[in-house]
Amino acid sequence: MPLTPSRRSEVPPFTVMTVLQAVAEARAQGREVISLCAGEPGQGAPGPVRDVAAHLMINEIPLGYSETRGLLALRQAIAGHYLKWYDLDLDPERICVTTGSSGAFLLAFLSAFDPGDRVAVARPGYPAYVNILRSLGCEVVELDTGEEVRFQPTAELLAAAHTQAPLTGVILASPANPTGTMIADTELEAILTWCRDNEVRVVSDEIYHGVTFTGSVGTCAWQLDENAVVISSFSKYWGMTGWRLGWMLMPADLAPRIDALAGNLALCAPVPAQHAAVAGFTEESYAECERAVAGFALARKIVLDAIPRLGWAGVAPADGAFYVYAGIRDQLGPYADSVAWCSALLAEQDVAVTPGTDFDGAHGHEYIRLSLARGPDAVAEAIRRILPFQHSLANRGTSASVPRRKF
Numbered sequence: 001m002p003l004t005p006s007r008r009s010e011v012p013p014f015t016v017m018t019v020l021q022a023v024a025e026a027r028a029q030g031r032e033v034i035s036l037c038a039g040e041p042g043q044g045a046p047g048p049v050r051d052v053a054a055h056l057m058i059n060e061i062p063l064g065y066s067e068t069r070g071l072l073a074l075r076q077a078i079a080g081h082y083l084k085w086y087d088l089d090l091d092p093e094r095i096c097v098t099t100g101s102s103g104a105f106l107l108a109f110l111s112a113f114d115p116g117d118r119v120a121v122a123r124p125g126y127p128a129y130v131n132i133l134r135s136l137g138c139e140v141v142e143l144d145t146g147e148e149v150r151f152q153p154t155a156e157l158l159a160a161a162h163t164q165a166p167l168t169g170v171i172l173a174s175p176a177n178p179t180g181t182m183i184a185d186t187e188l189e190a191i192l193t194w195c196r197d198n199e200v201r202v203v204s205d206e207i208y209h210g211v212t213f214t215g216s217v218g219t220c221a222w223q224l225d226e227n228a229v230v231i232s233s234f235s236k237y238w239g240m241t242g243w244r245l246g247w248m249l250m251p252a253d254l255a256p257r258i259d260a261l262a263g264n265l266a267l268c269a270p271v272p273a274q275h276a277a278v279a280g281f282t283e284e285s286y287a288e289c290e291r292a293v294a295g296f297a298l299a300r301k302i303v304l305d306a307i308p309r310l311g312w313a314g315v316a317p318a319d320g321a322f323y324v325y326a327g328i329r330d331q332l333g334p335y336a337d338s339v340a341w342c343s344a345l346l347a348e349q350d351v352a353v354t355p356g357t358d359f360d361g362a363h364g365h366e367y368i369r370l371s372l373a374r375g376p377d378a379v380a381e382a383i384r385r386i387l388p389f390q391h392s393l394a395n396r397g398t399s400a401s402v403p404r405r406k407f
Helices: 015-028 047-058 072-086 100-112 127-135 155-164 185-197 255-265 271-281 283-310 338-349 376-395
Strands: 095-098 118-123 139-144 169-173 201-205 229-233 246-249 323-327 367-371
Touching: 015 338, 047 271, 047 283, 072 095, 072 271, 095 100, 095 255, 100 127, 100 201, 100 229, 100 246, 100 255, 118 127, 118 155, 127 139, 139 155, 155 185, 169 185, 185 201, 271 283, 283 323, 283 376, 338 367, 338 376
Parallel strands: 118 139, 118 169, 169 201, 201 229
Antiparallel strands: 095 246, 229 246, 323 367
16 A cells, blocks of 8 residues: 555645735735735734843753643743633643643643544634644534624524534634634523533633723633633734743643643643743733734724725624624625635735635635734725725626636
8 A cells, every 4th residue: 555644634724824925925026015814913922021031042041841731930820810800710730831722722622522523613713623623533513603693603503513413512712713703791601501511512712812892801711611621822912923822721620631642742832932921911011912902903993994995794793803804795806706806906906815715615705804913004004905906896897707816
């Protein structure tokens, strides 16, 4: 038999990365591209975090392995954060520091689900949930959400899926990527109650907490049920994407399994980033992060104010995160789908946004996602460029007369 890759590794690439490659190629040609495709905050790590990182390097402080669950000082700081934001008094031993939230998802899925288990996810949703679960042999049950349920799962949707065949788990995200929508507290309580009654494990993605525009940082699932796995990260609110640092709150029954898996898979999270991240919980750091959130809020307003002129429909309620997810079905013009539309926008106006196909295999060809993470100035200039492109589409004929574009 010839050597072949594993079937489990047959996952699609992340389209955002394909778009970013096209952006890099355009910039190499000297073009001034505005990229609104990645969920990467432009402000970077808070000053106190960078100061500690510089001190670590300059003074050649030993940076060997940490405990598998992470430095105690960092886990204590994270526990203090939960007391500050959620009035939760956590034992640091219930916290595991991970290599980004991505590492936490892998540990959560490995510890909670077996091959063949049915795990529900919202559609549209973050594609890595689906791809990681399928690579681990789980059956992904996509809940077709839409405007009528604010692009979020409901207890009723879960119950309907459960009647077809029992669910083992569900992934929640509030605020969500790509929509930015948040689950109302009453609905979150209903979902967690239904899951508890039906022995369905909840994995709650809370990495965008704090990047919100509703007056609330978000509700932590552990405020309602400590059987949930809670996952968060330094990448979004703290702007520390490349530091590759996240964490999870571990249910008591999963903690020993997660600890053993983490030690085998990664030994520990990046230690220099752990030392520096402790400073992310200072008042100065919180203040810097809040200024960044204010910038995202302004960028959000710029996009939402332009929606009537753009003619986009089915815009998801952008409660949080830094995305606007919008329907362009009636504004595609001569282009067959959102992939072709986004490719043409980049080619003609040097603006990069992400086609919705990355997030929704059923309806994503009619949607796009704009990232607000670059801030209000970049977003305002992007809208200035998109408007004439959008208005010109009506004069371009039909999709049959236009070659299909792709990145």
